[in-house]
Amino acid sequence: MTDEQVARIYKIFLKYADTSSPQEALDDLQLMGQPPEMIDRIRIRHEDETVRIRNLEEPPSVWMDGRITWYTGPDMTKDRNWPAIRTAMDRKGFGDANIESVDASSTKVVALLDHPKQESYRTRGLVVGYVQSGKTTNFTAVMAKAADRGYKLFIVLSGIHNTLRRQTQMRLAADLVHANPGKWYEVTNDRHDFVPPGNPKAFFAAKDQHLLMVVKKNATVLRKLRNWLASAGEYLDRCPTLIIDDEADQSTVATTKINPLLFDVLNNFPKVGYIGYTATPFANLLIDPADDNDFYPRDFIVNLPQPTGYHGTEVLFGRELLPGEDASTLDGGYDMIRSVPDSEIDELKPRNKKEAVDFHPGTAHSLRRAVEWFWLATAARRVRGGGNPHSTMLIHTTTDTTVHERFKDPLLDLRSRMLTGLDTGDGTLLDRLRTTWRGETARVPAADFDEVPVAFDALLVHLQDVVRETKVIVDNYRSTDRLDYESGPVTAIAVGGNTLSRGLTLEGLVSSLFVRAVSAYDTLLQMGRWFGYRNHYGDLPRIWMTDELREWFSHLATVEAEMRQDINRYMNPGVNPLNFAVRLRTHPKMSITTKAKMTSAVKASAAYGGLLVESRFYDVSPTAREWLARNARAGRELVAAAARNGVAAPSHAESALFTGVPHEDVLDFLESYSFHERSADGDSRRISEYIRRRVRDGALGRWSVGVIGNSLESADTKRCDLGSGVDVRMVRRARLHYDADTAFDGVADIKTLSSRRDEALDLTTDRPSTLDRKELVALRRRQRPSQGLVLLYPIEPQSEPARLKNRVALAAPTDDVVMGVALVFPEALGRDSEVEYMSADLSQVAVEEEDDSVLDQQDDE
Numbered sequence: 001m002t003d004e005q006v007a008r009i010y011k012i013f014l015k016y017a018d019t020s021s022p023q024e025a026l027d028d029l030q031l032m033g034q035p036p037e038m039i040d041r042i043r044i045r046h047e048d049e050t051v052r053i054r055n056l057e058e059p060p061s062v063w064m065d066g067r068i069t070w071y072t073g074p075d076m077t078k079d080r081n082w083p084a085i086r087t088a089m090d091r092k093g094f095g096d097a098n099i100e101s102v103d104a105s106s107t108k109v110v111a112l113l114d115h116p117k118q119e120s121y122r123t124r125g126l127v128v129g130y131v132q133s134g135k136t137t138n139f140t141a142v143m144a145k146a147a148d149r150g151y152k153l154f155i156v157l158s159g160i161h162n163t164l165r166r167q168t169q170m171r172l173a174a175d176l177v178h179a180n181p182g183k184w185y186e187v188t189n190d191r192h193d194f195v196p197p198g199n200p201k202a203f204f205a206a207k208d209q210h211l212l213m214v215v216k217k218n219a220t221v222l223r224k225l226r227n228w229l230a231s232a233g234e235y236l237d238r239c240p241t242l243i244i245d246d247e248a249d250q251s252t253v254a255t256t257k258i259n260p261l262l263f264d265v266l267n268n269f270p271k272v273g274y275i276g277y278t279a280t281p282f283a284n285l286l287i288d289p290a291d292d293n294d295f296y297p298r299d300f301i302v303n304l305p306q307p308t309g310y311h312g313t314e315v316l317f318g319r320e321l322l323p324g325e326d327a328s329t330l331d332g333g334y335d336m337i338r339s340v341p342d343s344e345i346d347e348l349k350p351r352n353k354k355e356a357v358d359f360h361p362g363t364a365h366s367l368r369r370a371v372e373w374f375w376l377a378t379a380a381r382r383v384r385g386g387g388n389p390h391s392t393m394l395i396h397t398t399t400d401t402t403v404h405e406r407f408k409d410p411l412l413d414l415r416s417r418m419l420t421g422l423d424t425g426d427g428t429l430l431d432r433l434r435t436t437w438r439g440e441t442a443r444v445p446a447a448d449f450d451e452v453p454v455a456f457d458a459l460l461v462h463l464q465d466v467v468r469e470t471k472v473i474v475d476n477y478r479s480t481d482r483l484d485y486e487s488g489p490v491t492a493i494a495v496g497g498n499t500l501s502r503g504l505t506l507e508g509l510v511s512s513l514f515v516r517a518v519s520a521y522d523t524l525l526q527m528g529r530w531f532g533y534r535n536h537y538g539d540l541p542r543i544w545m546t547d548e549l550r551e552w553f554s555h556l557a558t559v560e561a562e563m564r565q566d567i568n569r570y571m572n573p574g575v576n577p578l579n580f581a582v583r584l585r586t587h588p589k590m591s592i593t594t595k596a597k598m599t600s601a602v603k604a605s606a607a608y609g610g611l612l613v614e615s616r617f618y619d620v621s622p623t624a625r626e627w628l629a630r631n632a633r634a635g636r637e638l639v640a641a642a643a644r645n646g647v648a649a650p651s652h653a654e655s656a657l658f659t660g661v662p663h664e665d666v667l668d669f670l671e672s673y674s675f676h677e678r679s680a681d682g683d684s685r686r687i688s689e690y691i692r693r694r695v696r697d698g699a700l701g702r703w704s705v706g707v708i709g710n711s712l713e714s715a716d717t718k719r720c721d722l723g724s725g726v727d728v729r730m731v732r733r734a735r736l737h738y739d740a741d742t743a744f745d746g747v748a749d750i751k752t753l754s755s756r757r758d759e760a761l762d763l764t765t766d767r768p769s770t771l772d773r774k775e776l777v778a779l780r781r782r783q784r785p786s787q788g789l790v791l792l793y794p795i796e797p798q799s800e801p802a803r804l805k806n807r808v809a810l811a812a813p814t815d816d817v818v819m820g821v822a823l824v825f826p827e828a829l830g831r832d833s834e835v836e837y838m839s840a841d842l843s844q845v846a847v848e849e850e851d852d853s854v855l856d857q858q859d860d861e
Contacts, residue, residue, distance in 0.1 A: 006041050009034065013042050014075070022070055022852060046072070050111060059105045062577055063112055064302040071111040074103075081144035084179035089137070097308045102134070105304055106141035112300040113273045115296050116240035123273040126248065126297030126577075128277060128567065129304045130312055131525055132505060132532035136168065137306045138304060139244045139277055142177050147176075147210050151273075153241040155225075156214045157262070160251055161477060166190050167505070168246065170486070177212060183526035187213045194221050196228040204235035217251045222261040231266040240273045241387040245295075249283040250275025253293055259294070280525045281563075297577050304568045311538065312531050312557075312752075317550065320616065321752055328519040333554070335443045335806070338517055338544045340366040345546070348515050349397040356400045363410050367395075367513055368438070370544045371414055371493065374511035376437055376464045377540040378491060379459040381510070381723050384452065386537030389489040390507035391466075394529055396514050399497035401476045407495045410617045411472045422464045429459075440542070449538035464833040466491060505532070524549075525556055547745065551678075556845070567583035585858055608690050609828035610777050614753040615820050617676035620735075621746025628814045634672035635792045635819040641665035642705035643646040649762070654709030656726045657761055659787075661703045663695055666790055673821060678747060687823065691788075699786040699826070704762035707792045708754075720794035720817050730817060731792045734801035737808040748810055753793060754822040762789055780826050791819035794837035 009029065011830040016025035030039055050069040075081045084580060091098050114121035143154050158168040177184040185203070188194050194215045197203065203211055215221050229236065243266070251258040266272055304311060311317070318333025325564075340348070347362035361367075362756045374393040381391060395407060398785045421429035437456045446453045466534050475496040483494055485507045494506060518524050532539055545553075619627050639656075645665060646658035667688050675682030694700040709728025710717055721727045733749035756776060760768035763779050771779065794817035801807035812818045 001035075001038060001041070006038070006045065010042055010045055010852075013046065014072070017070070021115050024117070030074070030744075031584045049551070053108060053111045054587050058101070059108060059302050059304050060406065061108060061112070061300060061302040062567070064298060064577060067112065067299065069111040070115045071107065071113075071145070073107045073833055074148065076364040078147040079145075079715070080183065080754075081147045081176060082141065085144045085175055086139050087301050088179065094137075095308060098134075100142050101305060101307060105302065106138055106145055109138075109142045109275065109302055110145045110149070112302070113146065113242070114271075115269065116146070116152075118271065120270045121273070122269075123275075123299050124295060124297055125273070125275045125300040125302070127275055127277045127283050127302045128564070129277065129279050129302060130306055130310060130531065131528050133279065133304070133307055133310050133312070135246070135277045135279065135304070136171060139246070139275070140172060141809060143172075143242065143244065144176060146273075148381070151210075151242045153204075153211045153239050154213070155241065155243045155265070156212075156566070157217050157243065157245045158214050159247045159254075160217050162216065163475065163482060164213055164247075165193060165216045172212060172214060176210075183208070184210045184212055187211055188215060193218070194228075196224055200232040201235050204232055204239050217258050217262070218262060219257045222258065222265060224259060226268070227263045229265065231449060232268075236268055237270055239269070239271070241269045243272060243274045245274065245276040248278045248295070249280050250278075252276065253283040262295070270847050275612060280521065282304055282521050288357070299577065301567060301577050303564055309533055309535065310531075311534050311541075313525070313528065313553060313560055314557040316530070316541075316543065317554040317557050319554060319561055333557075334448070336542050337550050338366070338369070338542055339550075340346055340513070340544050340546050342546070345515060348374055348398065349405060353400070356398070356403055356635070359400075359403055360406050361397075361403065361410055363414060366544045367410075368414060370395075370511050370513045371411065372418070372433065372436060373440065373542050374493065375418065375466050375470070375509045376433060376440075376459060377537065377542070379462040380454040380540065381452045381508075381537050382462040382466070383458045384536050388508040390485055391491045392483070392506045392509045393493040393511040394506055394509060394514070395493065395495045396497065396512070396516055396527060398516060399761035401478045401497070404474045404476050404479070404495045404497065405444055408472050408474060411493055411495070415467055415470055419464070422467065427781075433463075439526075441539075444539050446539045449534075449537050451536065475676055487854075505529075508537075510537060510540050510542075512541075512545075514543060514545045514549065521556055521559060524552060528553070535571075606685065608823075608825040611825050612754065612759065612773075612822060613682055613687065613825070614822035615675050615679055615682055616750060616753060617678040617749045618735075618750070618810070618812065618818060618820075619676055619746060620748045620810060620818075622813055624746070625813050628818055629816065630810060631819040632814075632816050634669055635794070635817075635821070637672065638665060638669040638705060638790065638792065639707065639722045639724050639726050641668065643726075646705065649704075651706075651761070652711075654711050654728045655761065656707040656728070658705045659702075659762060661790075663701050663703060666703050667691060667706075671789070673819070675821075678748065678749075694828070700788050701827070702787050704784070704787060704789045705792070706758070706761040706789065707794070708758050708761070709794065710796075718796055722794065728794065731820075732799040732802070733795050733810060733820065734799050734820075735810050737806055748812070750810070753820050754791060758791055758822070759789070759824050761791065762787075777827055778801050780824070788826060789824040791822040791824070793822070794818075795820050 013025050013029060016028045026039055026043060029042065034042075049072045053069060053072060076083055086099060086103070089102065094102075109125070109127060112123075112125060114123050127138065128136070129138065139156075141513055143151075146357075147154070156168060156172065158165040169186075169188060172187060173190070177186055185206075187197065187203070208624060213225070215225060245252055245262075252262060253259070266274060274295065276297065277840060284535065286683050291617065307395035314330075314333065316333055316336055319330075321330055344366055347364040349361075350356040350359035371393065374391075378391040381387070395411075397403070418429075420426075434456045436460070441453060450576065453683075469491045471490070471492045473483055473492045473494045475481065475483055479496075483490065483492060483506070490507065509530050509532070512530050514527065516527065531541055534541060549840040552562040618624075639658075642661045645662035649657040649659050670684040670688045670691075673684060675684060691700050707722060707728060708731060709720075710731045713729065717729045719727060720730050733748055733750040733753065738837065756771050756773070757768040759776050760771060760779070763776075763783050765779060795810070795812075797810065797812040797814050797816075797818055799810035799812075799818075801809065
C-alpha cells in the first residue's frame with residue numbers, strides 16, 4: 001500500500017465526509033471494499049490532520065476536553081464561499097499575511113464547531129478579537145467555510161442599533177450573497193430587520209440554498225424571530241444552524257429581556273452552533289460557568305492574533321511591561337493624545353441630565369484645535385493619495401441626543417469662519433495653521449510610520465475644498481441623518497453617542513474629541529473608534545481627551561494585553577473553558593464591566609508565581625517628602641534585617657546580596673513600604689497575603705535581598721549609605737514625559753525599574769544580561785525553586801535624563817533617596833496560591849451607565 005494510494009483514497013474520504021460525517025465516510029470506504037489496513041491509514045491521517053488544526057499555535061485557543069474536531073481546511077477546487085471571500089480580501093488589499101491569518105483562524109474556529117451532519121448538538125464558543133480589527137471579516141470567513149461544509153441557516157446578532165445592523169447586512173450580502181448568486185437567500189436586508197415571512201417551511205425545504213438573517217438584539221425583533229422559528233416545526237431538525245453574536249458582551253450577558261429571548265431562539269434548534277465575537281470579553285469571561293442558562297463559552301475560546309498594520313490601545317497610549325517581555329521591545333505610545341483641560345469640560349458636556357435640558361456647547365479651545373487638525377490632516381491625506389477615501393472626525397461627549405443636535409450650529413459656524421479666512425487669505429489664521437502643522441508633525445514624524453512628510457504649502461492647496469465639503473452629521477438612535485460611506489467619498493464630522501461606539505466603523509477616522517465619563521472597561525474600550533487600520537495616515541490620528549481618560553486607556557492597554565497573555569498561557573493539557581480564569585486587573589476608579597454583569601464575579605484572584613512586581617510610579621509632588629522618607633526608611637530597615645538574619649553573599653561592584661533572609665523580614669518591609677496606587681500589581685497587603693499562603697504551602701519561607709547600585713561611574717554620581725556596610729552609587733531613573741500641553745500631576749512614571757541582569761543577582765549564570773524572562777524563570781526553578789528575591793534600588797532624586805526620548809528629570813522633593821523596589825517570585829510548583837480582592841467600589845463615582853433603553857424600543861425598521 002503506497003503513499004500515493006493512501007492520498008487518492010483520502011481525497012475520496014474527504015468528499016464523503018463533507019456530505020455525511022467522518023465516521024460514516026469510513027463506513028462507506030469499508031462498503032466499497034477497502035481493506036482494514038487502508039481504513040486504519042485513512043482514520044489515522046484524518047485524526048492527525050484534525051489534531052494539527054486544533055493545536056495550531058496561531059490563533060491560541062482552549063477547548064473542552066475530548067472535543068472531536070473534524071474540519072481540515074478549505075478545498076479550493078470545489079468550495080464556493082471561502083474562495084470568493086479570499087478573492088475579495090485580495091482585491092481590497094488585505095495583504096498576504098493578513099489573508100493567511102484569517103484563513104488559519106477561521107479554519108480553527110470551524111474545526112471547533114460540530115459537524116453539521118451530527119444528529120444533535122449545541123456548541124457555545126467565544127472568539128476574542130481587537131476593537132476595529134476585522135472581527136467581521138473573521139466571522140464572514142467562518143460562515144463561508146461552514147456553508148461550504150453543510151451549515152444552512154446563519155443568524156447574525158448585530159448589536160442593538162440599526163446603523164450597525166445595516167452595515168453588517170451590507171457587508172455580508174456583498175461578500176457572501178452577491179458573490180454566489182442563487183446559493184443564498186437574504187431573509188433580512190439593508191432596509192428592514194426581521195419581518196416574519198409567510199411560510200417558514202418553504203424556506204427550510206430548499207436543500208441547496210443558505211439562509212442569511214442579520215438581526216438586532218432587540219426584544220421586539222427577537223420575539224418575532226422566536227415565534228416564526230417555532231412555527232417551522234420539524235423542518236428545523238434538518239437545518240444545521242450557526243448563530244454569530246457580534247458584540248457578544250453587549251446585551252447577551254445579564255439582561256433580563258434579551259438573554260432569555262436569545263435562549264428561546266436557540267432552543268428551537270436541535271443542531272446549532274453559537275459563537276460570540278467581541279473585543280471586550282470581560283463580561284463573557286465572568287459568567288458563572290455552572291449556569292447552563294447563560295452563554296459562557298463552555299466549548300472553546302479562540303484568541304485572534306493582532307493583525308499586521310493594526311493600531312491598537314498600546315500604540316496610542318502605551319502600557320506597562322508584562323512578565324516575559326523585554327522593556328526595549330515595548331513602545332511607550334506615540335505622542336498623539338492632546339489634553340482637554342478641566343476648565344473646558346463644562347463647555348463640552350453637561351454635568352448631569354438635569355443640566356442637559358438647557359445646555360448649549362461652546363467653542364472650546366480644544367474643540368477648535370481638534371476640528372482644525374481634522375481639516376489639516378484630511379488635506380494632507382489628499383496630497384498623499386491612496387488608502388481609505390473617507391475622512392471622519394468623531395465628537396463624543398455624552399449620550400444625550402439633544403446635546404448632540406446643539407453641537408451642529410457651533411461646528412457649522414467654525415466651518416463658515418474657516419472658509420471666510422481661507423477665502424480672504426487671513427494671515428493670522430494661516431500662521432496659526434502653519435504653526436499647528438509644523439508642531440504636530442514634529443511630535444509624530446511621518447517617517448516613524450514609513451510615510452512621506454507633507455509640506456504645509458502642499459496641503460494648503462486642498463484645504464479649502466476639504467472645509468467646504470465637510471458635513472456635520474448627528475448620528476444617534478433618534479436622528480434620521482446617518483453616516484453613509486456607500487455613496488462615494490465622505491468628509492464628515494460625526495457627533496453622537498452609543499450608535500457610534502459599538503461595532504460601527506468610522507471610516508478614515510483621523511481626529512477625535514472624547515470627554516465622556518464612562519468607567520466600565522468594556523464600554524470605554526468599545527468607544528475607542530480610533531483603533532484600527534490607518535494605511536497612508538498612521539502618523540496623523542489625534543485624540544483630544546482629559547488626562548484622567550488618557551490614564552484609564554493606558555491602564556486598559558495593560559489589562560487587555562494581560563488578558564490575552566492569560567488566555568495564551570492556558571494552552572496546555574488539562575485546561576478547558578470550564579476550569580480556567582483570566583486575571584483582570586482592577587483600577588481604583590473603574591469597574592471591569594457593569595455591575596449587572598458581575599454578579600458571578602464579586603471576588604477576583606491574583607497569583608504572583610513566576611512574576612516580577614516593581615514600583616513604576618512615584619509621588620514627586622511637593623507634598624510627597626514624608627512618603628518618600630518612609631519608603632527610604634523601610635529600605636534601610638530591610639537591609640539591616642537581611643544583614644542580621646541572612647547570609648552575606650559575594651556580589652559584583654555597586655551591588656549587595658543577602659541570602660536565606662526569613663520571610664518575616666520581607667513581610668515587615670511590605671508593611672512599611674508604600675507602592676503608589678497606580679502600580680497595579682503593587683498592593684503590599686495583597687502581596688503579603690500571597691506570601692503567607694505560599695509559606696503555608698512550604699514555599700517562600702526564605703528570600704534573597706539585593707541592592708542594585710549604579711555600575712556606571714561619573715563625576716556627579718552620588719552615593720547612598722544604606723547601613724550594614726552597604727554603600728552604593730545611586731541609580732538614575734528619569735520620568736516619562738509625553739505631552740507639553742498636559743499639566744504634570746506630580747506622579748512620575750519611570751516605566752521600567754529593573755533589568756534581566758538584576759533579576760539574576762542571586763542565580764549562578766555566565767550570561768545574566770542575555771537571559772530572556774522564560775530562561776530566568778526556568779533558572780530560578782532549578783536553583784531557587786522556593787525562594788523569592790527582593791531588589792532595592794536607591795534612586796538619585798534628580799535623575800536627569802541621559803539619551804532617552806520623552807524623558808525629563810525625576811525631580812523628587814527629598815535630600816535622601818527615592819527607594820525603588822522589585823519583587824521576583826518563583827513559579828508555583830503546584831497550584832498557585834490565590835489572593836482574593838474585591839472590585840472597586842464605584843458608588844461614589846459619577847459616571848454615565850451604558851444606555852440600554854434602546855433594547856426596549858419598538859423597532860422602527
